[in-house]
Amino acid sequence: MTAPARPKVAMLLYPGLTLLDLIAPHAAFATTTEAHLVWKTADPVRSDFDVAVHPTTTFADCPTDLDVLFVPGGMGQAPVAADEEVLAFLADRGARAQYVTSVCGGSLILGAAGLLRGYRATTHWTGIDVLALFGAEYAEGRVVVDRNRITGGGVTAGLDFGLVVLAKLLGEDVAKMTQLMLEYAPAPPFDAGTPRTAGPELTAMARAGSEQVNEAMTAVAEELATKGWGRAA
Amino acid sequence: MTAPARPKVAMLLYPGLTLLDLIAPHAAFATTTEAHLVWKTADPVRSDFDVAVHPTTTFADCPTDLDVLFVPGGMGQAPVAADEEVLAFLADRGARAQYVTSVCGGSLILGAAGLLRGYRATTHWTGIDVLALFGAEYAEGRVVVDRNRITGGGVTAGLDFGLVVLAKLLGEDVAKMTQLMLEYAPAPPFDAGTPRTAGPELTAMARAGSEQVNEAMTAVAEELATKGWGRAA
Numbered sequence: 001m002t003a004p005a006r007p008k009v010a011m012l013l014y015p016g017l018t019l020l021d022l023i024a025p026h027a028a029f030a031t032t033t034e035a036h037l038v039w040k041t042a043d044p045v046r047s048d049f050d051v052a053v054h055p056t057t058t059f060a061d062c063p064t065d066l067d068v069l070f071v072p073g074g075m076g077q078a079p080v081a082a083d084e085e086v087l088a089f090l091a092d093r094g095a096r097a098q099y100v101t102s103v104c105g106g107s108l109i110l111g112a113a114g115l116l117r118g119y120r121a122t123t124h125w126t127g128i129d130v131l132a133l134f135g136a137e138y139a140e141g142r143v144v145v146d147r148n149r150i151t152g153g154g155v156t157a158g159l160d161f162g163l164v165v166l167a168k169l170l171g172e173d174v175a176k177m178t179q180l181m182l183e184y185a186p187a188p189p190f191d192a193g194t195p196r197t198a199g200p201e202l203t204a205m206a207r208a209g210s211e212q213v214n215e216a217m218t219a220v221a222e223e224l225a226t227k228g229w230g231r232a233a
Numbered sequence: 234m235t236a237p238a239r240p241k242v243a244m245l246l247y248p249g250l251t252l253l254d255l256i257a258p259h260a261a262f263a264t265t266t267e268a269h270l271v272w273k274t275a276d277p278v279r280s281d282f283d284v285a286v287h288p289t290t291t292f293a294d295c296p297t298d299l300d301v302l303f304v305p306g307g308m309g310q311a312p313v314a315a316d317e318e319v320l321a322f323l324a325d326r327g328a329r330a331q332y333v334t335s336v337c338g339g340s341l342i343l344g345a346a347g348l349l350r351g352y353r354a355t356t357h358w359t360g361i362d363v364l365a366l367f368g369a370e371y372a373e374g375r376v377v378v379d380r381n382r383i384t385g386g387g388v389t390a391g392l393d394f395g396l397v398v399l400a401k402l403l404g405e406d407v408a409k410m411t412q413l414m415l416e417y418a419p420a421p422p423f424d425a426g427t428p429r430t431a432g433p434e435l436t437a438m439a440r441a442g443s444e445q446v447n448e449a450m451t452a453v454a455e456e457l458a459t460k461g462w463g464r465a466a
Contacts, residue, residue: 018260019256019259019260020256020257020259020260020415023252023253023256023257023284024253024256024257026252026253026282026284027251027252027253027388030282031282035282037284044277044285044287049259049263049264049268050289051256051259051270051286051287051289052277052286052287053284053285053286053287054277054284054285054286056283056284104416124416125416142418142420143420143422153416154414154415154416155260155414155415155416155417156260156392156415156416156417156419157416159389159419159421160419160420160421160422163421163422163423164422167422167423172423173435175422175423175425176423176425176431176435177425177431177435177438177439179421179423179425179426179431180425180426180427180428180431180435180436180439181387181388181439181442182253182387182388182389182426183337183357183358183386183387183388183389183390183426183427184388184389184421184426185375185421185426185427185430186389186392186393186419186421186426187375187376187393188392188393188396188412188417188418188419189376189393189396189397189400189408190396190400190405190408190409190412192408192409192410192412192413193412193413193415193416193417193418193419194413194416194418195413197418198409198410198412198413202406202409202410202413203413205410206410206413206414209414
């Protein structure tokens with residue numbers, strides 16, 4: 001009897017990523033897949049709250065036969081979406097991966113690499129309007145599956161996303177076992193996780209706090225469109 | 234007008250910690266508190282799935298006037314619970330912190346430092362029996378508050394825990410705003426997050442997978458008891 005091969009997952013690191021966007025699905029993948037954290041170099045990468053994490057591989061050494069390509073969001077998402085070295089890596093691996101995936105603003109980076117043109121997708125609720133600039137169609141849902149594109153909503157959606165992807169890769173029993181080990185039986189003390197439940201005042205404040213990132217991402221989309229990347233033809 | 238002081242939070246790093254135990258509450262704390270990642274030295278620390286993270290401060294440099302002392306769990310929890318340099322640090326800061334807190338098996342490390350004697354607390358469901366060896370009384374609950382001790386259940390309980398602590402530190406509005414930005418409106422694709430919902434077969438497998446860590450932790454508790462640490466007198 002041979003053990004089944006562990007699916008190969010590549011998770012993009014970049015300066016200014018939101019660490020929970022990465023670590024929530026990583027926790028779902030860590031015990032049963034071969035999960036790589038990938039960046040241009042092996043140097044530590046700083047998250048948007050200044051936590052430094054080491055890549056486990058580089059663009060050059062990252063496996064080419066991926067089961068999953070994954071991109072997280074973060075305050076640093078606009079500069080990385082404008083970086084053609086990153087976009088070329090994502091376009092290359094994305095064209096070959098079994099699943100092309102993201103959580104939060106990571107879908108905008110996939111979009112910048114041309115990987116969501118004509119696909120339904122989601123993103124952090126503050127970034128919904130930006131998705132269309134990359135030729136994607138926003139769809140409601142905590143996790144949105146369209147053919148082999150699987151995108152999760154903001155930050156904590158990465159837990160639900162991780163279990164959805166794991167079930168596709170290895171079956172429901174593996175996903176359920178993982179959920180049990182992660183004790184994922186959520187019990188939020190408040191009901192303020194969406195604009196509808198949080199109400200207009202908190203929603204307006206959160207929107208204001210996201211304006212800068214969205215403006216930067218919009219500028220990236222417009223710039224990329226002039227170069228033939230990103231926006232649908 | 235002066236901005237209110239940001240509460241000081243120290244979060245323990247150690248080899249073999251479960252990164253999601255740390256990063257879920259860190260995401261809750263990151264925007265509104267002064268959150269430190271602390272270890273003996275400034276060298277990178279490897280998680281239980283081999284992700285290397287950099288401390289932001291050391292035991293020697295960590296603030297002494299903490300609002301929150303926090304300890305995560307992990308596969309490496311037994312060796313760190315047996316490490317008297319770590320226990321001395323936790324006992325020192327824990328005696329002075331406004332809140333002494335943990336997620337998952339982190340409560341067993343707090344217990345080893347003598348910080349849960351006579352307190353109600355929780356831990357990962359697989360480790361419940363070990364809590365009593367450190368003089369703590371197990372209490373059911375996703376997040377258990379007993380006086381200034383706040384302990385969360387396994388891994389993903391760190392999200393609920395983080396919002397509970399944030400509300401105590403800075404009020405419900407700050408916690409709700411944080412929940413909205415983290416888009417924490419969970420929608421697990423399966424209902425298998427507890428032994429009751431996962432059923433006996435998956436539960437037995439998960440228990441078997443946790444035996445080694447629990448045996449190591451039990452041995453630590455017995456060893457510490459002979460030295461006057463840990464177990465209630």
